[in-house]
Amino acid sequence: AQSVTQLGSHVSVSEGALVLLRCNYSSSVPPYLFWYVQYPNQGLQLLLKYTTGATLVKGINGFEAEFKKSETSFHLTKPSAHMSDAAEYFCAVRILEYGNKLVFGAGTILRVKS
């Protein structure tokens, strides 16, 4: 069975500090991995995705994530947090062999302190 675990339902960082949001997945086959962001009262927007190839993926708004197969992880990072980064972030896994459903983690709310 596939599952996605996001460590920490809430993360708080200071403006300018490193952002690190953790995501681990369980899958017996290589997955497709995604990070989405949701701002209040809005739908989800794709930040970045990993399908194949380079394991370090760069996304929008300065975010990047690295796929580490040995650790079954896909952590999201940003070198310097901005106030506008405050939102809820979702890691998601999509596996063709399992019906191609997109399965989301529980989400991490990022708070940025001034």
Next chain:
Amino acid sequence: KAGVTQTPRYLIKTRGQQVTLSCSPISGHRSVSWYQQTPGQGLQFLFEYFSETQRNKGNFPGRFSGRQFSNSRSEMNVSTLELGDSALYLCASSLALANTGELFFGEGSRLTVL
């Protein structure tokens, strides 16, 4: 290019009633997925439609149903509403099934059941 449009954005119903939500995908997108988002359960997959056929289904009771029309627009229906059905219902579209592409989400329909 217009995004995914969901209507209505907000609605209030009472227990026992039924509700129909509508989703217009991005032009050219043939796949529509529905998700239920609640604070306690997070994002839960409801179903996915492609070419007017349901291709994937989540673990929801039969009170939840959907359909897709020839123009790719989709509707979902919830009958005999329960208090626990209060949620944000998100629709997402993509070009096709079994692809590595991203899902494009609408802003959601927020249902409150009293």
